[in-house]
Amino acid sequence: MNGAQSLIRTLVDSGVDVCFSNPGTSEMHFVAALDAVPEMRGVLALFEGSVTGAADGYGRMADRPAATLLHLGPGMANGLANLHNARRAHTPIVNVIGDHATYHKGFDAPLESDVDALSGWTKGWTRWSSDPGAVGQDAADAVAAAMSPPGQIANLVLPADVSWGDGGVAVAGATAPAPSTVDDQAVNAVAKVLGSGEPTIVLLGHGATRERGLLAASRIAQATGAKLFAETFPARIERGAGLPPIERLGYLAEQVQWQFTDIKHLVLVGAKAPVSFFAYPGKPSGLVPEGCQVHVLAELGSDVPGALESVADLVAAQEKPVLAEASRPELPAGELTPQNWAPVIGALLPEGAIVSDEANTSGLMIPMTTAGAPRHDVLTLTGGAIGQGLPVAVGAAVAAPDRPVVCLQADGSAMYTISALWTMARENLNVTTVLINNGAYAILRMELQRVGAEGAGPKANDLLDLSRPDLDFVSIAQGMGVAASRATTAEELAEQFSRALAEPGPHLIEAMVPSLI
Amino acid sequence: MNGAQSLIRTLVDSGVDVCFSNPGTSEMHFVAALDAVPEMRGVLALFEGSVTGAADGYGRMADRPAATLLHLGPGMANGLANLHNARRAHTPIVNVIGDHATYHKGFDAPLESDVDALSGWTKGWTRWSSDPGAVGQDAADAVAAAMSPPGQIANLVLPADVSWGDGGVAVAGATAPAPSTVDDQAVNAVAKVLGSGEPTIVLLGHGATRERGLLAASRIAQATGAKLFAETFPARIERGAGLPPIERLGYLAEQVQWQFTDIKHLVLVGAKAPVSFFAYPGKPSGLVPEGCQVHVLAELGSDVPGALESVADLVAAQEKPVLAEASRPELPAGELTPQNWAPVIGALLPEGAIVSDEANTSGLMIPMTTAGAPRHDVLTLTGGAIGQGLPVAVGAAVAAPDRPVVCLQADGSAMYTISALWTMARENLNVTTVLINNGAYAILRMELQRVGAEGAGPKANDLLDLSRPDLDFVSIAQGMGVAASRATTAEELAEQFSRALAEPGPHLIEAMVPSLI
Secondary structure, eight states: OBHHHHHHHHHHHTTOOEEEEOOOGGGHHHHHHGGGOTTOEEEEOSSHHHHHHHHHHHHHHHSSOEEEEEEHHHHHHHHHHHHHHHHHHTOOEEEEEEEOOGGGGGGOOTTOOOHHHHHHHTTSEEEEOOOTTTHHHHHHHHHHHHHSTTOOEEEEEEEHHHHHOBOOOOOOOOOOOOOBOOOHHHHHHHHHHHHTOSOEEEEEOTTTSSHHHHHHHHHHHHHHOOEEEEOSSOSOEEESTTSOOOEEOOSSHHHHHHHTTTOOEEEEESOOOOBOSSOOTTSOSBOSOTTOEEEEEEOTTBOHHHHHHHHHHHHOTTOOOOOOOOOOOOOOOSBOOTTTHHHHHHHHOOTTOEEEEEOGGGGTTHHHHTTTSSSEEEEOOSSOOSSOHHHHHHHHHHHOTTSOEEEEEEHHHHGGGTTHHHHHHHTTOOEEEEEEEOSBOHHHHHHHHHTTOOSOOHHHHHTTBOOSSOOOHHHHHHHTTOEEEEEOBHHHHHHHHHHHHHSSSOEEEEEEOOOOO | OBHHHHHHHHHHHTTOOEEEEOOOGGGHHHHHHGGGOTTOEEEEOSSHHHHHHHHHHHHHHHSSOEEEEEEHHHHHHHHHHHHHHHHHHTOOEEEEEEEOOGGGGGGOOTTOOOHHHHHHHTTSEEEEOOOTTTHHHHHHHHHHHHHSTTOOEEEEEEEHHHHHOBOOOOOOOOOOOOOBOOOHHHHHHHHHHHHTOSOEEEEEOTTTSSHHHHHHHHHHHHHHOOEEEEOSSOSOEEESTTSOOOEEOOSSHHHHHHHTTTOOEEEEESOOOOBOSSOOTTSOSBOSOTTOEEEEEEOTTBOHHHHHHHHHHHHOTTOOOOOOOOOOOOOOOSBOOTTTHHHHHHHHOOTTOEEEEEOGGGGTTHHHHTTTSSSEEEEOOSSOOSSOHHHHHHHHHHHOTTSOEEEEEEHHHHGGGTTHHHHHHHTTOOEEEEEEEOSBOHHHHHHHHHTTOOSOOHHHHHTTBOOSSOOOHHHHHHHTTOEEEEEOBHHHHHHHHHHHHHSSSOEEEEEEOOOOO
């Protein structure tokens, strides 16, 4: 068994059986070894940003890592932006970064670069594999590291000679540590705050936005009058009819300040105290109002739902959670507007959908219009690095092949990783992409005003404009093998969305929605 | 004048008047300031890999830097792969990397990341601007650093509050140091080697593959019998009728070993001793044969053409260079094959063309078929990070608006930065892209065999296959506003290529060439 074979065998035995890949010459022995381990599925993406974004979507839905296969430093570089989002989402991922043979590195061949600088940027776990006999153990350690609560990126650098060398030893499955239990002191302290009667917000972060945490949090809110919010960009939030409805903190600092009006206590549950996404002249960076005390119930990586249940047992023993009732908006009619496309999604979102949401400004109404839709998951843009939506949809669909995936995708962001459409087609994934074409970086039009930039004229506005020429996403999607259609009215959007959901395989609907701004 | 205005004014006064841009909120004051400095041209690209690749192409043709505008760490991350190619090409580039306001960084907002790790990866010059009153000087220093021979990447990190703060001071143009003169000792030593009569190769690297260096090198070869080669992947090589024809070193180690048969001396002129692009089991990494002595005539960053002229004056005072005669292949006929598309390019390449060559395996015949074409420049994939061809064509066309740009582009590589087509359309650039669609990562099919990977079966081969579904580049290009057509015969390719060159603006021709392998 060579090193590559022992690596893949160990990954599979550790529960990692999908490898999103964009290989090169230094990875050819790894590629060849895929045929020796039938349980490992290789999924080709045409750009590393799609590879890593797919691994992010997969990990968020599967609660275990996918592997990636990346071609040396430059290949990893192309995948970094979506690794940034994955880092902020605490998604477990095992990156296998092929590198030159150990003895070749000193020759400074053209693709040589400082891989440590890039892997360090992910702030995860990194190891250079140096021996074919040890790479199996390295792989098991990488999986364990990736799965360490709350989840992180594990980078395993695989020199070509370690990959092709003989003496590989597959290692029995990796085991990850359990999340740490939250101690009684923190639980009691928060129970006391909640019992004080003072205005309190419980902020639900990583691990708290899934069913268990939401149910416990809802009981707490019912019993104590505390307000619940989810963090602005949850990695994964479960919602819809039958689950407690939880509002998210706003993206704009002004929204958060409004949501925090008169609050005296902020209880953090797997979340950080909110900060402004960007800095604005004369506006604060931290968004916790003066005089508001911050209490940490559960740190990231601890047993977050358990901590909420412990608090609920103290302060809300008899309380039942409040659940969203099933309700759908009516199907709107007429030309598409920024206001009427979201109700179409709310009216038709299928049971069990996974929503990959990168609709940005165009998606502001989506949380409202889907609040009473059948139960679904939403995956959001955790790190702000655009180009996430399509790849995350790929990964979610691979992780959950029996569930419909709906990708709500802004136009400008789509272009970063547009080739993810091709992987949807190749793998025949059940992804329905609603591409909101408003012909602009609309969010930047808003931000140009908000930052108070003076003197912006035609040259500035030109850099925020995506027309001239117009992007034709129907043509682009068809060119990548994805069935596509264009909707200019709400009726067309409804008809095309329903049809796409009913048919297997990927579809793209280009919704021609005018820019708000 | 705010910081951003002083920065842009200083760049313009330093000769940097194009900024390839993909901005975000933290760059809005920079964007607004573009209207205050009319001489600065902002060029929007829809992905940072296109931004940096365009800056690379621009710098190679203009011999001065373009600026880029990148959105924090994740935006820079997206641009790294083409910065890697630019680093290997020694292209002067000034990256303006927008960042959070200085006081905001400690809040770890979602887009916060370790920008130093990324800028360090480029192995160039980096400065964090910290004061609106100093950012003008920082910009001048960045240009000077970028222009320092042989050219490098200069990273200027621009926090938002430095951009929007008052008190900016524009600084008079930057001046870069001249290349160092090569001392007589090196010149004399090489002249002696060349006079020995022993088999000698003169390897022409950065700075030696332009007209002055080529003419001197040709005189040397004529007088001494030395063989001339250009390095495998020159940043820019001038060639065609009326210039000395110079063969490039092969991509494959076996080719180089053949080219170096019986050689006793290797003279390096702005080049490094050749190494294998990748490691292969049982094969050497360094490609200089045993018993061959290596002599350095001119280090990178020294006066490379001057050194060649000094040697020529010693050993070839009366010699004239040998120039390629004008000659064209005949136009071939019939279904397109791996062999017959390149003669079409050779037969029709226009006078003064700039060829952005990322045709990879499909392009092996191009150097031969264009050797006697009218004088042209070729820009090659210096760092091996694919996705260079289209963006470099964008930058070259912006730098040289009066010259036709021909982009020879492999299919797999095209998908990394495909949105560069949109920028070609927006700027109405005279770029004719010949997209060789062979439906495969053909180079990897070859490499899978060359690395001796055993056991590769259907799963391995699936990861090298770009069909299922077929990519339709006509549809993709039209979706981005570029006129496109498909050629399946040599006659169609000739007709479409001629027409595209005759019409203004960008065109893409999808040449359906079967894979060699």
